[in-house]
Amino acid sequence: MQGWRTFLRQESTHSRLIGVGALTLVTLAITIILPPVANSDLAGGAAIAVVILGLSWLIGWSGQISLGNSGFMAVGAYAAGVWAHHHATTPLIFTLALATVIGGISGLIIAIPSTRLRGPYLAGLTLAFAAAVTPIAQNFTSITGGEGGIFMNSLTTPGWFGGFFHGVNASINANAQWTADLAVVVAGVAFFFMANLFHSRSGRAMRLVRDNDVAAELMGVNLSRARSSAFMVAAAYAGLGGAMYSLLEASVRPETFPLTLSITLLTLMVLGGIGTLSGAVLGGIIYSFSPDLVSWVNSLTGVNPTSNLGANMQGIIFGLLLILTMLFVPRGLVSIISPLRKLVGSLRARPPASSAAKL
Amino acid sequence: MHNIFGGIAQGVVYALVALSLVIIWQSTHVLNFAQGAMAMFATYIGMTEIDRGLGYWWCVIISVAVGMALGGLTERVLIRPLYGKPEINPIVVMVGFLGVLEALAAAIWTSTTRNIPEPFSQIFYHSQGNLVYLSPFIIFQVILALGIMLVVAALFRFTPLGLQLRASALAPEVSRLLGIRVSRMLTFGWMLSAGVGCIAAVIQASGSFGLFPTDMDGIFVAGFIAAAVGGLESPFGAVCGGLLIGLAEQFILSYWSPNVAPLGGIIILVIALMIRPQGLFTKTAGRRV
Amino acid sequence: MIRVTDLSVNYGAVRALREVSFEAPTGEITAVLGANGAGKTTLLRTISGLVAPKTGEVALDETRLTGVATENIARLGLAHVPEGRGVIAELTVEENLRLGAMAAKVDLAAGLANQYERFPALRDRRRKLCATLSGGERQMLAMARALIAQPRVLLLDEPSLGLAPQITAQLMHTIRDLCASEHLTVILVEQNAKSALRIAHRAVVLHLGRAVASGSAQDIAQDDDLRRYYLGVAVE
Numbered sequence A: 001m002q003g004w005r006t007f008l009r010q011e012s013t014h015s016r017l018i019g020v021g022a023l024t025l026v027t028l029a030i031t032i033i034l035p036p037v038a039n040s041d042l043a044g045g046a047a048i049a050v051v052i053l054g055l056s057w058l059i060g061w062s063g064q065i066s067l068g069n070s071g072f073m074a075v076g077a078y079a080a081g082v083w084a085h086h087h088a089t090t091p092l093i094f095t096l097a098l099a100t101v102i103g104g105i106s107g108l109i110i111a112i113p114s115t116r117l118r119g120p121y122l123a124g125l126t127l128a129f130a131a132a133v134t135p136i137a138q139n140f141t142s143i144t145g146g147e148g149g150i151f152m153n154s155l156t157t158p159g160w161f162g163g164f165f166h167g168v169n170a171s172i173n174a175n176a177q178w179t180a181d182l183a184v185v186v187a188g189v190a191f192f193f194m195a196n197l198f199h200s201r202s203g204r205a206m207r208l209v210r211d212n213d214v215a216a217e218l219m220g221v222n223l224s225r226a227r228s229s230a231f232m233v234a235a236a237y238a239g240l241g242g243a244m245y246s247l248l249e250a251s252v253r254p255e256t257f258p259l260t261l262s263i264t265l266l267t268l269m270v271l272g273g274i275g276t277l278s279g280a281v282l283g284g285i286i287y288s289f290s291p292d293l294v295s296w297v298n299s300l301t302g303v304n305p306t307s308n309l310g311a312n313m314q315g316i317i318f319g320l321l322l323i324l325t326m327l328f329v330p331r332g333l334v335s336i337i338s339p340l341r342k343l344v345g346s347l348r349a350r351p352p353a354s355s356a357a358k359l
Numbered sequence B: 001m002h003n004i005f006g007g008i009a010q011g012v013v014y015a016l017v018a019l020s021l022v023i024i025w026q027s028t029h030v031l032n033f034a035q036g037a038m039a040m041f042a043t044y045i046g047m048t049e050i051d052r053g054l055g056y057w058w059c060v061i062i063s064v065a066v067g068m069a070l071g072g073l074t075e076r077v078l079i080r081p082l083y084g085k086p087e088i089n090p091i092v093v094m095v096g097f098l099g100v101l102e103a104l105a106a107a108i109w110t111s112t113t114r115n116i117p118e119p120f121s122q123i124f125y126h127s128q129g130n131l132v133y134l135s136p137f138i139i140f141q142v143i144l145a146l147g148i149m150l151v152v153a154a155l156f157r158f159t160p161l162g163l164q165l166r167a168s169a170l171a172p173e174v175s176r177l178l179g180i181r182v183s184r185m186l187t188f189g190w191m192l193s194a195g196v197g198c199i200a201a202v203i204q205a206s207g208s209f210g211l212f213p214t215d216m217d218g219i220f221v222a223g224f225i226a227a228a229v230g231g232l233e234s235p236f237g238a239v240c241g242g243l244l245i246g247l248a249e250q251f252i253l254s255y256w257s258p259n260v261a262p263l264g265g266i267i268i269l270v271i272a273l274m275i276r277p278q279g280l281f282t283k284t285a286g287r288r289v
Numbered sequence C: 001m002i003r004v005t006d007l008s009v010n011y012g013a014v015r016a017l018r019e020v021s022f023e024a025p026t027g028e029i030t031a032v033l034g035a036n037g038a039g040k041t042t043l044l045r046t047i048s049g050l051v052a053p054k055t056g057e058v059a060l061d062e063t064r065l066t067g068v069a070t071e072n073i074a075r076l077g078l079a080h081v082p083e084g085r086g087v088i089a090e091l092t093v094e095e096n097l098r099l100g101a102m103a104a105k106v107d108l109a110a111g112l113a114n115q116y117e118r119f120p121a122l123r124d125r126r127r128k129l130c131a132t133l134s135g136g137e138r139q140m141l142a143m144a145r146a147l148i149a150q151p152r153v154l155l156l157d158e159p160s161l162g163l164a165p166q167i168t169a170q171l172m173h174t175i176r177d178l179c180a181s182e183h184l185t186v187i188l189v190e191q192n193a194k195s196a197l198r199i200a201h202r203a204v205v206l207h208l209g210r211a212v213a214s215g216s217a218q219d220i221a222q223d224d225d226l227r228r229y230y231l232g233v234a235v236e
Helices: A004-009 A012-031 A037-062 A067-084 A092-106 A108-114 A119-137 A168-199 A199-212 A213-218 A223-247 A259-272 A277-288 A290-301 A308-328 A333-347 B004-028 B037-053 B058-082 B088-109 B134-156 B159-172 B170-177 B182-205 B215-230 B235-253 B263-275 C042-047 C069-076 C093-102 C108-118 C122-126 C134-146 C163-184 C193-200 C217-222 C224-231
Strands: B125-127 B130-132 C001-010 C014-024 C031-034 C055-060 C078-081 C155-156 C185-189 C202-207 C209-215
Touching: A004 C069, A012 A037, A012 A168, A037 A067, A037 A168, A037 A223, A037 A259, A037 A277, A067 A092, A067 A119, A067 A223, A067 A259, A067 C031, A092 A108, A092 A223, A092 C055, A108 A119, A108 A223, A119 A259, A119 B088, A119 B215, A119 B263, A168 A199, A199 A333, A199 B134, A213 B159, A213 C202, A223 C134, A259 A277, A259 A308, A259 B088, A290 B088, A308 B058, A333 B130, A333 C001, B004 B134, B004 B182, B004 B215, B004 B235, B037 B058, B037 B088, B037 B182, B037 B215, B058 B088, B058 B182, B058 C014, B130 B235, B130 C069, B134 B159, B134 B182, B159 B170, B159 B182, B159 C093, B159 C122, B170 B182, B170 C069, B182 B215, B215 B235, B215 B263, B235 B263, B235 C163, C001 C042, C014 C042, C014 C055, C014 C202, C031 C042, C031 C163, C042 C078, C042 C155, C042 C185, C069 C078, C078 C122, C093 C108, C093 C134, C108 C134, C155 C163, C163 C193, C193 C217, C209 C217, C217 C224
Parallel strands: C014 C209, C031 C185, C031 C202, C078 C155, C155 C185
Antiparallel strands: B125 B130, C001 C014, C001 C055, C202 C209
């Protein structure tokens, strides 16, 4: 057999479809084994992974930084929330698509100025956006429901699915697994589209824009269009992730998307691996496990979770992680894993892979 | 707009943050995204000294000293390893630092707002029987901000130290070839910038609103926008920008709604971009020839 | 005197300098010649401490320079005018000169007066931003800025780059006169071998990182094989 790794590295939609499909199926299988709590963590992780995918596209491939994705998550979340509140019977797909589109459009807020701002200025603008979201959400109560937020019906598990579960906690298990499975499937689809984007002509143009914008311009790439479209893609993905996130919680409130969430997103992306697809997945996984991570650190250091210190441990840990990763492992965990992979591959003395596809 | 002076008072805080960003930009060409958080943290330390019975001015001195030390340490430990790497790296590290400081502050001192007793009266004047929202404290703030601005501008323009700071940021390699201790200049730039930022946080804490751990987020954003709009090369522009944003917020507060006041900065930014569509400092012109 | 011994420098996998050794005697002009990429600029940057060598030593008279920080090497009296001149465009002419004098603890007023006397064109433009200067003026400024510190050693990296032939000729004269009057040790990197060899006392030829020849300038100039393979120039 040629080796599925080599197969995956080939640049064809087909192989990507199979690759992503396989990954999704494996994850779905895992949800069967996991207890309900873990499943809902996983679902949250899937939502976050979607957001990070968009962020990776933006930062890793076009070189721009955004601290504002918590804001776009909020936009998608509120879009989904407002719609679902008034039209409870709409199919889920529609609500999610709506959130994605609205998220993408709101990306224009940053995308248009982004053509004129660079580096730190752009980062500052995204920061301003993220910081402004909570006050706006708190203020425009007619749309957003103000402090109280919006409540939505929780996702209903279809009867045929619930039929697979028996026993005492059947419905809890069924619900948790259904939401996790939905989240994983949606994330898988999003992942597939992003993988295609990475390897498309736009993706390659992006890399040019990031590395050498003079060269890119000479080759006919419209710089401002490239940059602003990158923001819109990131915003769309963030909107989708935000909608997923709030649907899982069945509510959306102003405090759900604070600035610190943007920092967390950044940390997860950097940890996983800037600008890589697998990095985004890793980031989502780490997010799923972050409550466990925090409690592990708490037990290690003897911190009482209910104390002041305990309540803020997540912020401290994630902030520290971001700093340490940036200083010591700036390319993220992926950079540790892929040399390992290459090492294993070289031991088998196979001819080199066809191209450097970063999957 | 009935509370112009309130806008000016808040604008002073923004102006000082903007000034600190101008300092750090002029001396290092790096922007410290954790500036607000560092200032907040140092001020908290100063505030705990007040609990022990020290006077207001001691609190200020301690806060500024701690802030400067923190700034210098940050440059040495966190930023030094990143020179020569992509310019988003220090931004990301500082964002992480921001998260740590805010969480740590909340952990140590809780998230409740804290105040320090102000040195000058905050009671408003009366003029012809009407309340004028001006108090001695506000006058003090404005004088302080203008004074610091003049000192900083003079430092960079006229002193040998200022020249070395500017050169170290503009052309570090060439400066080293001329015998200038560039790394010391960079550390000093961070310390100076942190010191000025701390003054902003101390004023905020002495004001009627007090200080809480995430307070400086909005203030940093406003200061950042002020610096960007007013000019990262110009202390005067930064101060003007800060005051402008403070006034804009006051305007929104009076005629629209208090909750949306934080948008003042964003509105100014958008207007600035519209007036100067060629962008804010997008020139990447070669610096050395 | 500057003594370079077995100097090897790597940029990652690229070996920029391979065991280069030579001496630049005190008070003389030593030309460093070679094609593009031969390692000439790397050599100067290693001497002034911007680049750390893998192996080898650099010494200024009895003082070891290897491993010393660039700013300290400068303070020992070594002035390096880098490739492209390194004039800080955002500052004025006078500010650039002041910078030059800062670390050297020389009398600023006297230093400025001296340089303005030597380069009157600079005095006329002292308050102008350097971005407005022409190539020749920038070269003058770079030299003045280096000289104001009263250095013992002067490293010049392609000073004639981008300058018209007449100005280059003038420049070379100036370098020769300065070397004589200030008793400077000059290491002159030039692609324009002809002009360099006219004023140099000694010469070193680099090719792909190696020193392939060194000797008196006259000998190097008259060696036809060298001229053809390493200099690519027919010297009249």
